[in-house]
Amino acid sequence: ERAAEEAAGREFMRTLDDLTGRAKNRRTIASWDYESNITEHNRERQLQVALEVAEEEKELWKETMTYLWHEFEDEDLKRMFQKYSKLGSSALPEDLNQRLIEAINNMQSIYAKATICDYNDRSKCNLYVEPEVTNIFAQSTDPEELKYTWLEWHKAAGAPSKGNFTEYVNMKNEAAKLNGYDSVAEWWLGEYEEPDTEEQFAELWTQVKPLYDQMHAYVRRHLRLRYGEDVVSARGPIPAHLLGNIWAQTWNHVEKFTRPYPEKPDVDVTAALVSQNYTALKIFKTAEDFFKSLNLSGMPDLFWERSIIEKPNDGRDMVCHASAWDFFDSEDFRIKQCTTITSAFFKTTHHEMGHIQYYLQYKDLPVVYRAGANPGFHEAVGDIMSLSVSTPKHLRLMGLLEDGPEDLESNINQLYKMGLEKIVFLPFAYVLDLFRYGVFRGTTSESDYNCHFWQLRESLQGVEPPAPRSEEDFDPAAKYHISSDVEYMRYYISYIIQFQFHRSLCQLAGEYVPGDPDKLLSNCDIYNSTAAGNALGKMLQMGSSKPWPDAMEALTGQRKMDASGVLEYFQPLYDWLKEENERTGEYIGWEPSNVQYC
Numbered sequence: 130e131r132a133a134e135e136a137a138g139r140e141f142m143r144t145l146d147d148l149t150g151r152a153k154n155r156r157t158i159a160s161w162d163y164e165s166n167i168t169e170h171n172r173e174r175q176l177q178v179a180l181e182v183a184e185e186e187k188e189l190w191k192e193t194m195t196y197l198w199h200e201f202e203d204e205d206l207k208r209m210f211q212k213y214s215k216l217g218s219s220a221l222p223e224d225l226n227q228r229l230i231e232a233i234n235n236m237q238s239i240y241a242k243a244t245i246c247d248y249n250d251r252s253k254c255n256l257y258v259e260p261e262v263t264n265i266f267a268q269s270t271d272p273e274e275l276k277y278t279w280l281e282w283h284k285a286a287g288a289p290s291k292g293n294f295t296e297y298v299n300m301k302n303e304a305a306k307l308n309g310y311d312s313v314a315e316w317w318l319g320e321y322e323e324p325d326t327e328e329q330f331a332e333l334w335t336q337v338k339p340l341y342d343q344m345h346a347y348v349r350r351h352l353r354l355r356y357g358e359d360v361v362s363a364r365g366p367i368p369a370h371l372l373g374n375i376w377a378q379t380w381n382h383v384e385k386f387t388r389p390y391p392e393k394p395d396v397d398v399t400a401a402l403v404s405q406n407y408t409a410l411k412i413f414k415t416a417e418d419f420f421k422s423l424n425l426s427g428m429p430d431l432f433w434e435r436s437i438i439e440k441p442n443d444g445r446d447m448v449c450h451a452s453a454w455d456f457f458d459s460e461d462f463r464i465k466q467c468t469t470i471t472s473a474f475f476k477t478t479h480h481e482m483g484h485i486q487y488y489l490q491y492k493d494l495p496v497v498y499r500a501g502a503n504p505g506f507h508e509a510v511g512d513i514m515s516l517s518v519s520t521p522k523h524l525r526l527m528g529l530l531e532d533g534p535e536d537l538e539s540n541i542n543q544l545y546k547m548g549l550e551k552i553v554f555l556p557f558a559y560v561l562d563l564f565r566y567g568v569f570r571g572t573t574s575e576s577d578y579n580c581h582f583w584q585l586r587e588s589l590q591g592v593e594p595p596a597p598r599s600e601e602d603f604d605p606a607a608k609y610h611i612s613s614d615v616e617y618m619r620y621y622i623s624y625i626i627q628f629q630f631h632r633s634l635c636q637l638a639g640e641y642v643p644g645d646p647d648k649l650l651s652n653c654d655i656y657n658s659t660a661a662g663n664a665l666g667k668m669l670q671m672g673s674s675k676p677w678p679d680a681m682e683a684l685t686g687q688r689k690m691d692a693s694g695v696l697e698y699f700q701p702l703y704d705w706l707k708e709e710n711e712r713t714g715e716y717i718g719w720e721p722s723n724v725q726y727c
């Protein structure tokens with residue numbers, strides 16, 4: 130009897146997976162059309178299709194729950210039923226699901242359409258976050274211009290979304306409860322499939338905090354030397370508008386005037402890309418070439434036909450934030466990004482193509498398994514490639530960097546440059562979802578949003594706002610992922626595990642030997658290594674068919690996320706920073722901020 134039930138369950142699962150694939154394809158097409166051309170019509174259609182698909186999923190779910198799948202013997206079949214038993218936001222009654230979708234659409238279109246006026250030319254008021262505001266933060270060293278731009282952007286893109294955010298939180302929490310979670314926080318944490326996920330995240334932070342604190346102290350010193358004691362204090366948090374990025378999430382753009390050995394040749398990839406007439410397409414083809422060199426898949430023809438790789442100049446409103454899309458039909462995969470010719474977009478293109486590569490590697494799995502082993506895995510794939518591409522060795526191979534010294538000072542400069550991207554990002558990413566966990570759990574109420582957000586930013590990141598903040602402001606929504614309902618712990622995890630993956634791949638490629646100064650992890654380039662590519666491909670082909678420790682073990686032999694990869698990669702920099710901060714007597718850590726924000 131049970132065997133018959135299980136056989137029926139297996140047959141049902143085949144049908145369910147096929148129908149689910151079609152439904153997700155329809156919903157994804159409608160979302161793509163809306164996000165690549167924000168019009169009333171496309172917004173209406175996206176809402177209608179999403180609601181129709183939710184009703185279909187609800188009907189299928191009722192049938193799924195008629196099977197006694199908990200008793201099944203086949204672990205794989207049970208895993209599929211277990212995943213399909215989580216309906217997500219489609220569990221909401223249609224009216225509440227509509228309110229949820231509209232709250233998110235409101236925030237997303239506020240963010241996508243937000244513009245500010247130029248500091249120097251107040252009549253020029255068509256500055257978007259991409260590319261204009263991003264470029265101002267990359268290039269300006271005028272604290273007043275940066276302060277103005279920071280305040281204007283947060284006023285235009287953050288504050289107007291506060292009401293929508295509260296609606297979103299309430300609706301999404303309702304969905305969480307209908308799926309058996311106490312709040313969205315537990316739903317999001319559940320995606321990591323471990324009983325102690327939250328504790329693991331906290332443990333990772335304690336492992337990397339000492340390294341971060343040294344970076345923070347060093348950068349604060351050099352910002353103080355440049356901007357003066359009145360703008361940057363000796364022992365306080367760093368003002369968020371001086372770090373080269375509107376969200377202070379990565380600090381690459383302060384590298385040129387803060388690096389350890391300024392007399393060493395600069396590594397300016399942006400200038401090289403521009404002078405060598407790189408186009409968006411050439412950047413994409415270069416990234417594709419890296420994946421093919423590893424014996425991984427090239428991009429299918431449909432990808433080149435349907436992707437949007439530059440901001441259209443027909444005046445349309447669109448979501449410019451870079452994204453990679455799986456249309457769940459095993460053949461349609463696209464990137465949408467408003468590429469400009471910069472080093473940042475060179476990396477972002479590899480990042481997005483890493484998502485596409487994962488989609489391609491698992492495209493023949495059941496639809497239910499077409500996801501990352503955990504959300505952090507999906508964000509790590511492209512960054513693994515960038516770790517190799519960013520080495521001076523690889524940049525020289527591509528003619529993007531002229532020959533230079535390979536001495537210790539240059540290596541410290543290179544590690545510092547990488548640290549401004551990979552180390553400083555960690556507390557930023559951790560804070561974004563610590564904030565949202567607090568909101569979803571109710572420990573942060575609507576009247577505390579901005580206060581608690583800045584308390585977390587000061588406490589973990591050691592940054593402060595450039596001016597007093599109030600609850601009239603809503604600074605979290607000035608960050609894309611908060612306005613677009615995208616979980617963010619995935620990036621925090623990615624920036625840890627990508628170094629574990631990189632270490633294993635580099636050993637497979639013969640590019641890294643523990644303890645061998647001529648085979649440093651930070652100089653490893655896995656380009657052209659089919660041994661590395663095949664091992665990575667095998668892990669990616671697993672999708673989410675197994676718990677993520679099985680996938681990690683397949684590539685690294687480890688079953689735990691840990692910061693040993695990051696710490697090993699940056700060890701020489703950590704030693705140098707400790708010595709340097711000791712030498713200059715720099716205060717490690719920060720005293721409470723004097724800026725009023727609660």
Ligand SMILES: C=C(C[SeH])C(=O)N1CCC[C@H]1C(=O)O
Pocket residue numbers: 378450451452477480620
């Ligand atoms: C490039 C993407 C699309 Se998945 C992105 O959002 N990233 C990649 C790095 C972190 C995060 C961000 O920009 O905040």
Ligand SMILES: [Zn+2]
Pocket residue numbers: 480481484507508
């Ligand atoms: Zn990504």
